[in-house]
Amino acid sequence: LQRRNQKIIEEAPSPLLNKNKRLRKKMGDASTRLVKEIGYENCGTIEYLVDDNGDFYFMEMNTRIQVEHPITEEINGCDLIKEQIRIAAGEKLSEHVQNSTPRQHSIECRINAEDPYNNFMPSPGKIDFWFQPGGRGVRVDTHVYSGYQVPPYYDSMIAKLIVTGATREIAIDRMQRALNEFLIEGIKTTIPFQDAIIKNSDFRSGNYNIGWVEEFLNDLK
Numbered sequence: 614l615q616r617r618n619q620k621i622i623e624e625a626p627s628p629l630l631n632k633n634k635r636l637r638k639k640m641g642d643a644s645t646r647l648v649k650e651i652g653y654e655n656c657g658t659i660e661y662l663v664d665d666n667g668d669f670y671f672m673e674m675n676t677r678i679q680v681e682h683p684i685t686e687e688i689n690g691c692d693l694i695k696e697q698i699r700i701a702a703g704e705k706l707s708e709h710v711q712n713s714t715p716r717q718h719s720i721e722c723r724i725n726a727e728d729p730y731n732n733f734m735p736s737p738g739k740i741d742f743w744f745q746p747g748g749r750g751v752r753v754d755t756h757v758y759s760g761y762q763v764p765p766y767y768d769s770m771i772a773k774l775i776v777t778g779a780t781r782e783i784a785i786d787r788m789q790r791a792l793n794e795f796l797i798e799g800i801k802t803t804i805p806f807q808d809a810i811i812k813n814s815d816f817r818s819g820n821y822n823i824g825w826v827e828e829f830l831n832d833l834k
Contacts, residue, residue: 628819684719724772729806737765741799746791
């Protein structure tokens with residue numbers, strides 16, 4: 614899910630491709646041919662757009678680790694940063710990574726220091742209180758702590774909240790709990806907005822597209 618071409622929630626595997634295994638294979642085969650043709654080695658992400666007819670179109674390739682790499686790690690049981698270092702050192706992928714197949718379902722919310730109900734205006738300042746969720750299937754990647762000063766000069770993301778469950782339904786419920794337990798005082802964050810999305814029936818059914826967030830925002834006004 615994205616707003617102004619900036620992702621705010623990611624999940625893996627894709628609900629769309631879970632319903633269309635044939636499309637998943639075609640996209641995977643196309644991606645494999647592409648990286649072999651250009652001789653690319655190391656982490657990278659190929660992005661496609663899929664239309665209502667099930668046709669897919671190449672959009673871009675990011676030749677780097679992605680912000681959302683934790684959800685890939687969680688469903689495949691691997692450490693992509695470690696594998697990047699192995700490849701850069703001339704080694705091969707770890708054997709368990711070569712043989713891994715996606716399992717479970719993972720969702721990531723990018724927690725941004727923005728006011729979602731004021732046109733997502735940046736919200737720099739001092740974090741007076743910080744309490745992050747934990748427990749089974751919950752992961753938080755962050756550098757922030759109580760007393761941290763969020764600067765106005767850089768990207769507004771202050772944390773990534775990742776949850777994983779045996780099914781998509783379990784992961785969604787786990788994310789809802791984790792968002793409710795995430796306490797940040799002193800600045801505005803996107804947590805209330807992401808909580809509203811997670812509770813929405815369209816999201817829970819997997820019935821959304823790249824323009825859905827803008828439509829959801831209009832409905833909230």
